[in-house]
Amino acid sequence: MDLLQLRYFQTVARYEHMSRAAEELRVAQPSLSRTIARLEAELGSPLFSRQGRRIRLNQYGAMFLRHVDRALSELDDGRRAVREARDTGLGRVGVASETLLTVTHLLGSFRAAHPRADVRLFQSTAEEMERRLRSREVDFCVASQPLNGANLDSIELAREEVLLAVPPGHRLDGRESVTIPELADEPFVTTRRGHWQRALLDRLFSSEGLTPLLSCEGDEPGASQDMVSAGLGIGLIPATSRRIGTDSHIPVAWVRLDAPDCHRVLTLVWNRDAHLSDAALSFREFTTGIPFMTHRLPDPRREPAHDPS
Numbered sequence: 001m002d003l004l005q006l007r008y009f010q011t012v013a014r015y016e017h018m019s020r021a022a023e024e025l026r027v028a029q030p031s032l033s034r035t036i037a038r039l040e041a042e043l044g045s046p047l048f049s050r051q052g053r054r055i056r057l058n059q060y061g062a063m064f065l066r067h068v069d070r071a072l073s074e075l076d077d078g079r080r081a082v083r084e085a086r087d088t089g090l091g092r093v094g095v096a097s098e099t100l101l102t103v104t105h106l107l108g109s110f111r112a113a114h115p116r117a118d119v120r121l122f123q124s125t126a127e128e129m130e131r132r133l134r135s136r137e138v139d140f141c142v143a144s145q146p147l148n149g150a151n152l153d154s155i156e157l158a159r160e161e162v163l164l165a166v167p168p169g170h171r172l173d174g175r176e177s178v179t180i181p182e183l184a185d186e187p188f189v190t191t192r193r194g195h196w197q198r199a200l201l202d203r204l205f206s207s208e209g210l211t212p213l214l215s216c217e218g219d220e221p222g223a224s225q226d227m228v229s230a231g232l233g234i235g236l237i238p239a240t241s242r243r244i245g246t247d248s249h250i251p252v253a254w255v256r257l258d259a260p261d262c263h264r265v266l267t268l269v270w271n272r273d274a275h276l277s278d279a280a281l282s283f284r285e286f287t288t289g290i291p292f293m294t295h296r297l298p299d300p301r302r303e304p305a306h307d308p309s
Contacts, residue, residue, distance in 0.1 A: 177256040
């Protein structure tokens with residue numbers, strides 16, 4: 001049994017598909033099939049159930065995969081630790097976030113305080129964050145919704161109100177607050193499923209036995225205010241994102257939602273079993289040791305936004 005067999009098995013187990021695994025590993029499928037067959041012969045037990053061309057991880061394969069994942073993760077951590085000890089810098093820290101605007105100021109401040117740290121940033125959905133933490137592609141996730149998974153630790157960084165943004169001159173422009181049933185026929189600009197804005201919107205409407213009417217579903221939360229201003233719909237936007245948006249002169253009107261728990265909660269999440277470089281340890285201390293974001297809640301009526309620079 002060698003490392004190549006184990007890594008091949010891990011990839012096949014993840015895809016449960018020989019062709020896709022072979023494509024990712026960049027090996028010929030017959031060679032990959034022979035490697036898995038040799039591993040099964042050495043273990044004395046099949047690891048996959050085969051039905052024609054379809055394969056599924058069986059109970060022995062699932063049991064073996066748990067040990068393989070731990071063993072390969074430890075080896076990867078060891079390789080990383082040696083590399084970081086050899087280097088003169090602090091090492092690398094990988095961070096995933098649903099929207100880059102959320103962490104731009106934080107990472108900029110961290111780089112200024114620790115210029116030797118190698119910072120890598122990834123934009124990811126909640127599902128992708130969980131995968132990246134499990135595979136140790138990133139050290140931390142700045143998440144706006146709960147992440148599920150064993151061995152994950154988290155700490156709350158910030159809690160902020162989520163407001164309703166409407167185009168200037170809209171029938172709700174000037175309202176102090178609005179209920180969800182009053183929005184039943186209003187088209188919403190929002191994100192696709194998997195992003196926190198969509199999860200919040202669906203939850204708020206579901207609690208009233210309603211389904212939101214959508215005018216736009218996208219993958220770029222930062223564009224919501226532009227689309228609302230253009231009259232394409234209304235949208236849920238957190239106070240901080242409004243304040244540090246890419247264009248601080250986008251005219252919209254702000255209304256508070258009369259709904260329970262209409263907030264975004266930001267948490268820092270990490271895998272407690274993963275090796276953390278000096279850069280990663282410094283990032284966690286830096287992030288949790290200072291206020292992550294400070295903002296004042298805006299007046300619910302239209303308020304001229306200011307340039308954050």
